[in-house]
Amino acid sequence: MQLRKMMVMLAAVSSMSLALTACGDDATTVDSCTSDTDCSSGFCNTTAGVCMETCESAADCPDSEKECAVLAGSSKTQKVCQCKTDELCKTDDSSTLVCGTVSKRCEEPGSGPAACTKDADCGSGNTCNTTTGECSPAATTCTGEGKATCAYGSACYSGTCSAPPTPTCENYQNFGNKAALGTTGPIIFKVATGTATTDTAFCGNTSTKRVKITISAYSDTAWPATSAGLNGFLYVLVNGNTQAPSISSSTGNYTVSGNRADIVANICVLPSSNTTSLGYYFTGGNFACHQANY
Incomplete structure (x- = not known):
């Protein structure tokens, strides 16, 4: 009888563990940061001021942030979990979250930094796509002259983005x-x-x-x-x-x-x-x- 009770209890604990794991798959806890050392993952999105989870593939990421890729506008090469759409951020626990344009995390509307409107809003060496409001690494090659696709402060000289003389x-x-x-x-x-x-x-x-x-x-x-x-x-x-x-x-x-x-x-x-x-x-x-x- 006692053995049977113990087996029932173990089964209950096992079911609870699975339930917690399932919840964890969808959870998107966002910690603020100013540098990589502030994050347990070792990756701080300094433009948005939030920690991001590193990954090798989409399987490492929660369902709401299933994109595993290098963060646009960052000089870091690690892949991180990122959201793609507002709809995927709307889990059963929250129907109000949206995909942050800058943070690439699921966040409350208006809680994250505003989308960029000019290169100065992005980190050094990055450019602002004023259509999407996203920062991305500046091109190193270019056509024409002037700013072209170069980072602000550089210009296009003979097909290469360089600082002015x-x-x-x-x-x-x-x-x-x-x-x-x-x-x-x-x-x-x-x-x-x-x-x-x-x-x-x-x-x-x-x-x-x-x-x-x-x-x-x-x-x-x-x-x-x-x-x-x-x-x-x-x-x-x-x-x-x-x-x-x-x-x-x-x-x-x-x-x-x-x-x-x-x-x-x-x-x-x-x-x-x-x-x-x-x-x-x-x-x-x-x-x-x-x-x-x-």
Whole structure:
């Protein structure tokens, strides 16, 4: 009789264990973190501030987060369990959970970080897909020029995403406000010398040669409608002093296409001059050196 009771109790315990395991398969406990050491799994989604479970295959993941893959926008190579749809997050225990756009965990609506709207919302070396609101690693190859598919702060040069040229000119060396520079403002990716003509009407009677310089830049924020709205755009002289670039308001001197702007600035030099060292920057952006030969 006692043996029979013991067998019944063992069967009950076994059934309870199976029930707990089944519940565990669907559970998605989310722990907050700021670094990998905060997580028992050793993986912190630092963009969302949540721990994620590592996996080798989908079989290692709960039903609500069945995607086992490398986390988009992360430099880590481990695969982690991720949700795919809101519907899969709606278990019997919760019908309100949604799949977090950034966390890739099942979460209460509005509890996770907002989807990205620009590259600056993503970690370094990542880009923002503004359609889906998701961060992903920036491309290393590209086509065209300007930002293309490169990370913010880089540009497309000969099919490769690279940082703009490091400034080494005297203009930069003598420039005393380097704290105004950065990688979040408009990024100058190209400076080119245009025409050089005698123009006393524009330059006066001393430095009569007018040289046109085209500065090409991209920005995450919308460009102003006219060049008059270009706040924080400065021309740096060889001695390090700054002044507002001279930009004509006539057609063709300020062109905007998407995130790119091409700005034609003017310098007036002596008739005998044939080369000038120039520096340009936007507040919060990079410093661009250019040796204009004309």
